[in-house]
Amino acid sequence: MGLLALRRLMATQPHRRRRRRSDAQAQARNGVITSMAKRKGTLLQGGDSSSQGGKRLRYSGPDLPEDIWRHIHFLVPLRDAARAACISQAFLRSWRHHPNLILTKKTMGLEHKAYRRVGMARDFTSTVHSILKNHSGIGVKRLKLDIIYDHRNLNICYLNNWLQIAITPGIEEITLLLPSKYTFPCSLLSGGNGRSLQYLKLVSCAFRPTASLGFLSSLTKLHLCEVRIKDDELTCLISNSLALKQLELLNCRQIICLKIPCLLEQLSCLNVSLCENLQMIESKAPNLSTFSYISNLVVELSLKQSSQVKTLDIDCYDESNFLCHVITKFPNIVPNLETLTLHSIDERINTPMVASKFLHLKRLEIYFESLDPDKAFPLEYDYLSLVSILDASPVLDTFILCIQQGEMKHDSVFGDASNLRTMPGHKHESLKDVEIIGFCSATSMVELTCHLLENATSLEYITLDTICDVDDLEDIGRCCATNLRKTGECFPLRREMILEAHRGVMAIERYIRGKVPSKVELTVLELCTWCHDLERLDALDKGKLITFPTS
Structure with a gap:
């Protein structure tokens, strides 16, 4: 659908066609954009041309600045953006700065594959590796990586390399569904990498933040699901996230005493579910207004300094x-x-x-x-x-x-x-x-x-x-x-x-x-x-x- 929308946009611009009728029909059937590289105000480049009968066929696109083409490229679905980058030098350049890396079976067209799970895991690994290898790591705003179920035996070195490429200064959203044996490297969020981060969701891994992590000054939403994190580690993390507005903990079994400090003046929503070893919740966040709790027992609850709970x-x-x-x-x-x-x-x-x-x-x-x-x-x-x-x-x-x-x-x-x-x-x-x-x-x-x-x-x-x-x-x-x-x-x-x-x-x-x-x-x-x-x-x-x- 992304390529179709892009082609419709191109059709509204005045341009000349330099292809034979049969070539145009074949291209339309296959849904391929044959040329989108920029030269002197037009998009035509040798790398985007095809040949037939010894002749090089080129496609002249509309006269648009490169930054507009880059913006269009960023709006189309990830799979279509990757395909366009394969056939266009101009889009290949913008692909290396693509802001949204949503790497799941669905986005890569693997969810309906009929072959065995081992084959799917191999293809997933190969595709993700290729995508990130060709990405500069610059300009990434949103990262989602889902390898929790079908890739339990993934080489940790691969995963470390992927995250090092994608988590760079300027990133705003991180969603990682990881193998349970994996320990998320907190060093990736230290320095300038964590300053722009607004949303962090980790599923099924260990997370061991320390004081060396530094301040996550922009973090507003934190979601930890089946994450191995201890009381003092969680306290350290949220104490360095003074802009935090929403905190969600699901099935984090190592948490025994949850303490929300008064420093979290922006925290308004707290959700705690199925943390089966939790014994006490104490919140001093002055503006906490929404609290949700699901468990098999009534914990000791202290919200006296969170009197705004509504x-x-x-x-x-x-x-x-x-x-x-x-x-x-x-x-x-x-x-x-x-x-x-x-x-x-x-x-x-x-x-x-x-x-x-x-x-x-x-x-x-x-x-x-x-x-x-x-x-x-x-x-x-x-x-x-x-x-x-x-x-x-x-x-x-x-x-x-x-x-x-x-x-x-x-x-x-x-x-x-x-x-x-x-x-x-x-x-x-x-x-x-x-x-x-x-x-x-x-x-x-x-x-x-x-x-x-x-x-x-x-x-x-x-x-x-x-x-x-x-x-x-x-x-x-x-x-x-x-x-x-x-x-x-x-x-x-x-x-x-x-x-x-x-x-x-x-x-x-x-x-x-x-x-x-x-x-x-x-x-x-x-x-x-x-x-x-x-x-x-x-x-x-x-x-x-x-x-x-x-x-």
Whole structure:
């Protein structure tokens, strides 16, 4: 596509053709630019010509300055830029200063190769070596090198040479997916090489920065994934990166105590995920506003000097009663919180009433999930007890509750609805938008919904979705209604879940719809009538012929 766009641009310029008709047709079929070298205001050079019948054929390009051609060359995809450099002396000169070196299987056309992985690794190595050998190393702004999966046995000397060529003064972005045995040479970022660096992402390697690394004065984003780096080494690195705005750590197992110094006045976003040996996070960054944490346990968290945290997303996927822990501890840890997202897999203690409040919390999302899709959420948990966290959030505007239901084993409202509980005195005057995903016929869920309708005095919208798509919560489409899915069908559900979804709709009609105030808009999302029709599914199980709908 890059060469096609380049040829279209050339076609808009006035020029003469000096090729035979058959040559022009052949060149067009092959998508080749035959001549783009500059001589006295025109691009024609012997190195760009071809011969036929003893005659040298040349191509006269438009009259453009060389710096414009270089800019055009830099804009086309890497593979096309390399091809153009192979047939044009002018583009070969600009290739040696190409700013974007994106060296992956895709950019080099190797992702669809059918031969063995060994052959692909050999071709990848040969191609990268050739590209960098012909590059001057001057002018590189962006480097991406992906050799993490198919090139584990790559000669380290090759890799060292490649990085030495590409990482030069002026580089701004570095993304390296490296073999796990490799130790990134920090000396490459010392001196002038690291001063212009704005983005650094390292995946699957060792990284041992020391004080000799010096200041990375322009670094704003740092992403370390499966990187072997220790506490003091990370502290040394970020302490020399005073412009840092985003820090992301994923599966860095050697980190035990993460300390963010107060020197990082620009740091606004911190993401820490799956660092399984981490025990403490202490941040003194004064302007930290977004914090995301995923782990199998609750770490000791100190954000008192990061009082500006406004967005918090926490998922402790192996921690029981996490919701109870949050409501009792976090109002004092993050007093200015405005958006809170919580993920829990095991709540056996009802959410308690507390005196501490989230005084600024406007958006609350709670996800009750399960590592086992067939496992029901604990029977001990009472959904109505969520009123306590709503009470602790006096300015809450939006509340989203998502329950990943396995087989629903809570007491059903159809068993005994004669004495539905109420909680008078608990008003939620700011709540405007409520969404419950995975709504079922559990008595306590019906009670929670009725409570919100009766006590959220500013409520405008309430959405009750009777299914919960565990694969993609942002795309819960019904194929017959929205056709959002690429597969053309809804996510498959077990028979028990389909039956429970129908019971959820019945509970809405019987116990909830009549309590919806006239000013509140109720939306009920039911099962797809095609993908989850029980008669059709039974027929498919028995091998009967099914006629698809025509519209």
